[in-house]
Amino acid sequence: MGKSSSQVVGYRYYAKFAAFIGNRIEKLIAINFDNRKWLTRRPGEPEPNLAVYAPNLYGENEGGVYGLIDVFIGYPNQQPSEVYQQYFPLVSGYPYQSYLVFHSGSDNKGFYLGNSGYMKEMLLWVKRIHVKNDGGGQWHDSRAEVPEGGGVITLPGDPITDDPLDMPASLYVSRQLDADGNTQISEPELVDVRDKTGFWWGGGWSTSASNDLKPASFVSKMSGPYSRWVGGIRVRSSPQGSVYITGSTFTGIDDYGWDNYSIDFVGETLDIVIHTNNTKAIYWSNLHLQRFGVPVPRAPSGDINPIHKIREILTDDAAMGKPEADVNDGNFKKAADQIWKEGLGISWAIDEKSCIEAIEELCYHIEAGIRVNRQTGLYEMVLFRDDWFEEDEIHAITENRIKDLSLEVMNSDDIVNQLNVTYYDRERIKNSTFSVYENGSILTMGHANAESVEFPYFMNMRNAEIVANWKLKQFSTPAWSGSFTTGWREARKWSRYDLIRLPWSKKWNGTILVRIMKINLGNGTDNTVTIDFEEVIPYSGEMNTSIVVDTPVDAGPQPPQPSINTVFEAPYYLTVLRAGQTNADLELSNNPDIGYVVAIAAKPQNNSLNALLYTDGGVGEFEQVSRLDYCDILQLDQPINETASAFVVTGSLTQTANSNNLILLNGELMGFVALDDATKVLTVKRGVLDTVPKKHSSGSLFVFDLPDVAFDSTQYAQSEIIEAQVLTTTPSGIQELSTGTAIEIQSRAIRPYPPANVKINDVFMPLYIDGDLQLTWSNRNRSQQTGGQILGYFEGSVALESNTQTLLTVIELDANNIEIATHSVNVTASNSFTLIKSAMQVDTRSLLVNLKTVRNGYECLYAFDHTVICSTLVAPSNVTFQVIEY
Numbered sequence: 001m002g003k004s005s006s007q008v009v010g011y012r013y014y015a016k017f018a019a020f021i022g023n024r025i026e027k028l029i030a031i032n033f034d035n036r037k038w039l040t041r042r043p044g045e046p047e048p049n050l051a052v053y054a055p056n057l058y059g060e061n062e063g064g065v066y067g068l069i070d071v072f073i074g075y076p077n078q079q080p081s082e083v084y085q086q087y088f089p090l091v092s093g094y095p096y097q098s099y100l101v102f103h104s105g106s107d108n109k110g111f112y113l114g115n116s117g118y119m120k121e122m123l124l125w126v127k128r129i130h131v132k133n134d135g136g137g138q139w140h141d142s143r144a145e146v147p148e149g150g151g152v153i154t155l156p157g158d159p160i161t162d163d164p165l166d167m168p169a170s171l172y173v174s175r176q177l178d179a180d181g182n183t184q185i186s187e188p189e190l191v192d193v194r195d196k197t198g199f200w201w202g203g204g205w206s207t208s209a210s211n212d213l214k215p216a217s218f219v220s221k222m223s224g225p226y227s228r229w230v231g232g233i234r235v236r237s238s239p240q241g242s243v244y245i246t247g248s249t250f251t252g253i254d255d256y257g258w259d260n261y262s263i264d265f266v267g268e269t270l271d272i273v274i275h276t277n278n279t280k281a282i283y284w285s286n287l288h289l290q291r292f293g294v295p296v297p298r299a300p301s302g303d304i305n306p307i308h309k310i311r312e313i314l315t316d317d318a319a320m321g322k323p324e325a326d327v328n329d330g331n332f333k334k335a336a337d338q339i340w341k342e343g344l345g346i347s348w349a350i351d352e353k354s355c356i357e358a359i360e361e362l363c364y365h366i367e368a369g370i371r372v373n374r375q376t377g378l379y380e381m382v383l384f385r386d387d388w389f390e391e392d393e394i395h396a397i398t399e400n401r402i403k404d405l406s407l408e409v410m411n412s413d414d415i416v417n418q419l420n421v422t423y424y425d426r427e428r429i430k431n432s433t434f435s436v437y438e439n440g441s442i443l444t445m446g447h448a449n450a451e452s453v454e455f456p457y458f459m460n461m462r463n464a465e466i467v468a469n470w471k472l473k474q475f476s477t478p479a480w481s482g483s484f485t486t487g488w489r490e491a492r493k494w495s496r497y498d499l500i501r502l503p504w505s506k507k508w509n510g511t512i513l514v515r516i517m518k519i520n521l522g523n524g525t526d527n528t529v530t531i532d533f534e535e536v537i538p539y540s541g542e543m544n545t546s547i548v549v550d551t552p553v554d555a556g557p558q559p560p561q562p563s564i565n566t567v568f569e570a571p572y573y574l575t576v577l578r579a580g581q582t583n584a585d586l587e588l589s590n591n592p593d594i595g596y597v598v599a600i601a602a603k604p605q606n607n608s609l610n611a612l613l614y615t616d617g618g619v620g621e622f623e624q625v626s627r628l629d630y631c632d633i634l635q636l637d638q639p640i641n642e643t644a645s646a647f648v649v650t651g652s653l654t655q656t657a658n659s660n661n662l663i664l665l666n667g668e669l670m671g672f673v674a675l676d677d678a679t680k681v682l683t684v685k686r687g688v689l690d691t692v693p694k695k696h697s698s699g700s701l702f703v704f705d706l707p708d709v710a711f712d713s714t715q716y717a718q719s720e721i722i723e724a725q726v727l728t729t730t731p732s733g734i735q736e737l738s739t740g741t742a743i744e745i746q747s748r749a750i751r752p753y754p755p756a757n758v759k760i761n762d763v764f765m766p767l768y769i770d771g772d773l774q775l776t777w778s779n780r781n782r783s784q785q786t787g788g789q790i791l792g793y794f795e796g797s798v799a800l801e802s803n804t805q806t807l808l809t810v811i812e813l814d815a816n817n818i819e820i821a822t823h824s825v826n827v828t829a830s831n832s833f834t835l836i837k838s839a840m841q842v843d844t845r846s847l848l849v850n851l852k853t854v855r856n857g858y859e860c861l862y863a864f865d866h867t868v869i870c871s872t873l874v875a876p877s878n879v880t881f882q883v884i885e886y
Contacts, residue, residue: 012063013117014110016083021098023318024074024135025126028100032123033057033065035429036733037559048073056727056734058114060612064733067104067111074098076135096135098126123429126349129304133316138308143336145302146345148460303345303459306362307336307381310370313355314379320355328378335381339366344466346457347426365457367470367539371496374519382497384515386538389499394513397488399503403528405484407507410534416475417441418450423464424457434461436468438476451475470539479535480512491529492521499536558605560735564633564700565601565611565726566664567741570711572749573689574598576786577706585783587715588750592858594715595745599626600664600704601726602633608730613710614737616723622737628710628726632657634675634682634701636665642693643764643794646683649675649701657703659789664702668694671790672703685792689785690753692862693764693793718747746861752804752853753780754860756793760849760868764794770871773810773835773847777864780853797831804855808833811848812841813867820844827851844870 027048030038039052048071057064072078078093081101085091102111113119129145130138138144311332313319339345344366350358363369367384382388417438425432435450442448453471455464484502494500496519501511514533522528575596576584587594599613613626634649653675661672663684671685682701687693716722723740757778761769778797785791791798800806805828812821820841827833835847847870852863 010061010115011117012115013113014067014104015113015119016101016103016110017119018081018084019100019102019122020094021100021124021126023098023133024096024128024131025098026073026128026131027126028069028071028124029127030125031069032125032429034120035123038125038429047071054736055112056736058116058120059731059733060729061115063112063115065112065114067102069111070101070103072097072099072101074135100124129302129308133312133318139311140308140333140336143333143340144305144308146305146340146343147302148343148345148462303347305336305339306344306346306366306457307332307339309346309348310359310362310381313359322379326377326379328373328376328380331378331380335368335383338383338385342466344458344463346463347459348457362457365455365467367467369497374495375493380495384497384539394499394501395490395494396501396511397486397491397503399505401486401488401491402504403485403487405482405504407480407482407504410479410481411475411477414449415441415478416449416451416472418448419468419472419475420450420452421455421464421468422452423455423461424459425461426459431456432461434465436465436472438472441476473539474537477537479537480507480514481532481534483530483532485528485530487528491531494519494529494531500531500533502533558607558730560608560728560730560733561604562735563601563604563608563611563630563726563728565599566700566702567597567599567613567724567726567743568664568667569743569745569748570596570598570709571669571689572751572782573786573790574706574709575749578709578711581783581786584749591715591717592750592856593718593747595718595720595747595749597712597714597716597722597724597743597745599628599710599724599726600631600702600708601628602700602702603630604728605730608728610729611710612727612729612734613712614725614727614740615712615714616740617714618716618720618722620723622723622725622740625712625714626710629708631655631702631704631708634703636696636699636701637680639695639697641695642686645673645686645792645794646681648680649682650680652677653703657705661703661705662688662790664704666694666696666699667691668696670701671792685790685795687756687793688790690748690751690782690861692754692756692864716745718745720745747858748861751782751858751861752801752855753782753785754853754862755806755851755864756780756791757795757797758851758864760866765866766868768869768871769847771837773833773849773868775808775833775835775849775851777806777831777851779806779831800828801853801855804828804853806851806853809848809850810835811850812844813846813848814841814843815845817846840870846870 028050030040031050031052032038033054034057036054036057039050039054041047041050045051050069050071051067052069053066055064055066070081070083072081072094074096076095078095078097080091080093083101083103104110104112130141132138311327314322314327315324346362346365359370369382369384371380371382372378373380419436420433421436422431422433424430437448453468455467458464458467494516496516498516500514500516502514503511513536515536516531517534518532520530522530570578572584578584579587597613597615601611608630610630611628612624613628614622615625616622632651632653632655634651634653637648637650640647657672657675659672663670663672668686669688669691671688673683673685675682710726712722712724722743722745724743725737725740727735727737729735755777757776758764759776760766761772761774762776778795779800780791781798781801783801784798805826808823808825808827810823810825810833811819812823814820820843823835825833840847846867848865848867850863850865853860
């Protein structure tokens with residue numbers, strides 16, 4: 001075996017270097033080079049480091065990247081990089097700083113940069129949610145990471161309202177007495193706390209009854225009523241019960257007359273013991289429990305809760321630096337719980353922005369406001385939701401306490417009924433847009449009046465759509481705004497964003513609900529309070545809206561898409577066309593067992609000019625071995641039998657095809673004759689070269705010529721198994737390697753062509769014959785069919801290839817398909833054979849016919865092999881036929 005010679009076509013560049021990120025991070029989720037795609041950690045790969053392998057990321061000529069990335073997240077006691085200590089023993093560990101070190105690991109070569117000699121621009125997808133900027137633990141951590149689509153809130157009245165609230169399910173077991181007074185324990189039932197819908201996990205519960213299973217010792221005993229979190233499991237006891245906990249796994253409940261218990265869990269394996277008296281117990285072992293039907297953050301889908309981000313801006317030393325005591329902790333937790341439930345998580349990376357501007361942008365994303373409460377002096381969040389304030393928190397004022405009131409109608413002149421929304425699409429790594437319409441308003445006005453809104457911190461359309469609908473309702477609903485003054489002392493206690501039931505009989509009956517947007521207490525001489533307000537538009541209720549997602553104008557070309565392709569061993573004809581007959585015959589004479597792997601493919605996308613053939617050389621390691629141009633492809637539109645030479649197809653040809661073109665359909669090679677563009681009727685020669693006609697119900701017809709074929713120049717030996725893949729190329733990259741197609745080498749090029757035009761009693765593959773077996777065929781010559789017109793299977797005979805024998809075997813089978821006679825004949829000198837009926841065995845019911853060619857010990861690849869039934873019907877005698885006319 002040997003390979004073709006190679007030559008240097010370029011250079012690969014490697015380097016070791018560090019890239020600084022900034023302050024403390026939690027983890028590196030993914031990295032994106034040159035805006036191509038996100039490269040993530042492989043399943044099972046340990047954090048925090050990241051192994052990258054994308055050697056063709058930039059395209060065939062530009063190369064790609066591969067190597068190891070050591071991730072330093074900014075610990076205060078961070079140790080120096082071992083890679084850099086090899087060269088700079090006194091290098092710093094850069095405490096409190098996050099950075100990346102790029103290298104290659106043990107081979108000391110360096111991180112592969114590509115073929116251009118410089119590192120392309122990188123996008124880093126980092127996460128910092130569960131730790132603060134200073135490295136400390138996150139405040140209200142159970143609500144810090146918002147699952148995509150929203151979370152689940154506990155039932156009203158639940159005694160646990162904090163830490164952690166993401167308890168999705170409960171395990172219930174009940175006890176009751178039977179008619180004889182014996183205790184009966186139910187099977188554990190796993191239910192969802194929201195709707196009590198039952199779910200089972202695994203293969204059910206393993207139960208057993210045993211004596212004295214009471215645990216020998218306990219870390220903690222809780223007498224009911226009580227509720228506690230232990231190691232991720234929340235255990236409740238009933239008023240009369242006692243609960244025993246060992247470590248972080250629940251191990252037993254000692255039952256002293258209470259009726260039931262429940263365990264809330266987050267993915268645990270439990271052993272449960274329920275004591276029915278002092279000596280007996282029911283025991284469930286190795287219960288595998290898992291959350292069901294609950295949105296759980298999928299790494300890396302979880303985003304940070306914007307309330308947490310606002311609170312950090314207020315309190316972090318690097319931002320506003322307010323004391324923790326200046327923040328209303330209960331109020332912020334209430335807001336964080338609500339945003340977590342709504343699923344309005346955000347992601348951001350900011351170079352430079354004022355703290356006030358950042359907070360205002362975050363509030364804009366979630367329809368909220370931040371204020372300092374005038375009574376407590378604490379920072380508070382107000383979410384603009386219908387149920388944020390309790391009824392007793394809404395202020396009221398009588399009309400006679402209002403001195404001056406000015407009014408105007410918001411949105412009265414030109415109501416906005418369309419919002420053009422921009423958000424950041426994390427998957428596409430770019431801004432995306434869609435539009436929200438208020439159809440009722442558009443029909444009333446007769447036209448659309450559009451405004452634009454931007455949500456740069458939302459990473460998905462779902463969040464942007466929710467808030468855009470809220471904002472559209474505000475913009476499209478006429479509402480009152482204005483200001484009034486009052487000398488009423490109580491008004492001095494009000495705060496910004498409070499709600500007031502405002503009366504004004506000159507304009508409306510009763511009161512309207514307004515929100516304080518600004519409050520001015522006057523000066524020392526004038527104690528009147530001036531309040532600017534806006535009428536509250538309810539967020540609940542339906543609108544007649546529709547959403548239209550704009551077709552991205554900057555979507556750009558698609559990444560490499562899989563092609564329709566096929567890989568096979570080259571027949572003699574293709575080998576000769578590639579290397580010339582003299583060279584091909586010389587190679588085969590030196591090593592007749594060799595075979596070549598070839599591939600053809602159809603174009604999968606407009607921006608792909610060609611594809612690459614990769615093979616593993618039989619050793620399991622893929623490498624590029626050839627390039628191919630795309631051929632045309634048609635689809636079979638109807639089932640065809642072995643003799644059909646004209647049939648309907650779908651598709652069209654982009655290149656001119658002629659008699660030099662071959663067609664490959666499910667392993668059968670055909671010769672191209674013509675394609676009628678109007679009727680889509682394709683005319684072909686069936687079973688050309690070393691193949692025979694087959695039935696086809698469907699399939700892809702590859703119409704190709706030699707330039708469309710990719711050759712692996714490696715000479716493989718007979719019986720070798722080669723894995724091969726055809727990878728699409730585009731200007732921006734190469735399709736990733738995956739599982740290859742296995743090709744077993746059969747020394748196809750040296751094998752003679754099989755007999756063609758084989759007919760039994762002048763029919764190709766008949767089901768029945770009556771009387772004698774009359775077999776005819778045409779000779780084929782492998783070395784003669786290397787130029788001129790390719791012969792179809794049903795064409796006439798040519799001179800048989802030298803040193804080739806034609807061998808025929810006819811086996812007589814009885815009604816049970818048992819062999820009862822065999823005829824083996826060398827029919828090289830003839831093109832026909834007859835087995836008369838009288839020479840057959842009396843019990844013969846069918847004949848198996850095998851006709852093949854053999855040359856120097858190599859049999860043809862596709863012999864004629866067919867079984868025909870011998871008819872036993874006898875023509876009736878002494879029958880008179882009469883014609884009756886009507």
